[in-house]
Amino acid sequence: MTDKTIFDAIIIGGSYAGLSSALVLGRSLRNVLVIDSGRPCNRQTPHSHNFLTQDGKTPKEISTIAKQQVEKYKTVQFYDGLAVSGKKNDVGFEIATHSGDIFNSKKLIFASGIKDMMPNIKGFSSCWGISVIHCPYCHGYEFHGKKTGIIANGDKAIHLASLVNNLTKNITLFTVGKADFNTEQIEKLNKHKINIIETEIDEIVHEKGYLNNVVLNNGEKLTFDALYASLPFSQNSDIPSTLGCKLTEHGHIETDGFQKTTIEGVYACGDNTTFMRSVANAVFSGNLTGAVVNGELVNEQF
Incomplete structure (x- = not known):
C-alpha cells in the first residue's frame, strides 16, 4: 500500500x-x-x-x-x-x-x-531493568543502602561507582577481566572500600528478575540486591x-x-x-x- x-x-x-x-x-x-x-x-x-x-x-x-x-x-x-x-x-x-x-x-x-547489547551471562537479560539496572537516577533510590555490584571497567566504572557510592557504601566492582584503573582511581576505590573482582560472571540467579546471587565462572557464589551495568x-x-x-x-x-x-x-x-x-x-x-x-x-x- x-x-x-x-x-x-x-x-x-x-x-x-x-x-x-x-x-x-x-x-x-x-x-x-x-x-x-x-x-x-x-x-x-x-x-x-x-x-x-x-x-x-x-x-x-x-x-x-x-x-x-x-x-x-x-x-x-x-x-x-x-x-x-x-x-x-x-x-x-x-x-x-x-x-x-x-x-x-x-x-x-x-x-x-x-x-x-546484552552480555553472554545467563539470567542477565531477564533481570535487565528490574534488578540489573543502568541508571542511579532512574532506579538507585529503590536500592539505596543495599548490597550492590557494578559491572564495568575503567572510566565508566569510576563514574558509576562515584554516583552509586552516594546511595550505598556496600559496593563491589566486577571488571569482568583485568581491572583497568590508574593509580589515582585505585586510591579512590580503596578510600571508599570498594572491592574489585576481575573474575568473569557465569550466571545471575534470580526470581522473576530480582537477583539473588552472582555466580562467577570459578564457581564462587555471591549475594547481591542489585547490579549496575554499563552496556554497549x-x-x-x-x-x-x-x-x-x-x-x-x-x-x-x-x-x-x-x-x-x-x-x-x-x-x-x-x-x-x-x-x-x-x-x-x-x-x-x-x-x-x-x-x-x-x-x-x-x-x-x-
Whole structure:
C-alpha cells in the first residue's frame, strides 16, 4: 500500500519522545504519522522514576496515558509496524515499512531509541531493568543502602561507582577481566572500600528478575540486591545512517541544540541522541523537536 498523503512529519518511534513530538505537532494542526512497533527498551522495567507527576508509575501506564492524550488531536495518525527503509524524494522523504507500506513526508523525526547489547551471562537479560539496572537516577533510590555490584571497567566504572557510592557504601566492582584503573582511581576505590573482582560472571540467579546471587565462572557464589551495568548499544533503526545522518563517536545520532541531525529535514530525539536515558529527558527532547519542526514548516509556508 502506498499512502498518497504527504504528511508534514513522520515520527519513527511512538514512545515518550515520539509521543511528545506528536503532541506538539498535533496541537499545531500538523498532519503527522507516528510509526511504532510497540517494543520500548524499558518494557520490562517495573516502575519509572524521576519524572515529575508520574514518579513510580509503570512505563506502560505513562505511555498509555500519553498516547490517549495525543489521539485527541485528529491530525495525528498511528501506524502499528516497523519502519525498515527510508530515502529522500521530491517532497521530502519516503518511508517503507516491514509490511511494504509506503509513506511520504516533508520532515522526519527519529524517536526510535537504542538497543542494549546484552552480555553472554545467563539470567542477565531477564533481570535487565528490574534488578540489573543502568541508571542511579532512574532506579538507585529503590536500592539505596543495599548490597550492590557494578559491572564495568575503567572510566565508566569510576563514574558509576562515584554516583552509586552516594546511595550505598556496600559496593563491589566486577571488571569482568583485568581491572583497568590508574593509580589515582585505585586510591579512590580503596578510600571508599570498594572491592574489585576481575573474575568473569557465569550466571545471575534470580526470581522473576530480582537477583539473588552472582555466580562467577570459578564457581564462587555471591549475594547481591542489585547490579549496575554499563552496556554497549546499537541504534534501533539504521534508517538515519542510510540517509546520511552522522553518528557520534559513542554511536548516538548527532544533533545540534535544536535536535536537528546533520541531514536537512531530519531530526532525532530521545535515547538515540544522548547518554541521559530517562523518561523526563525523552519527553523534553521530543517537545523541543516538535516545536522546532513546526517552526521550520511555518518558515517555509509563511
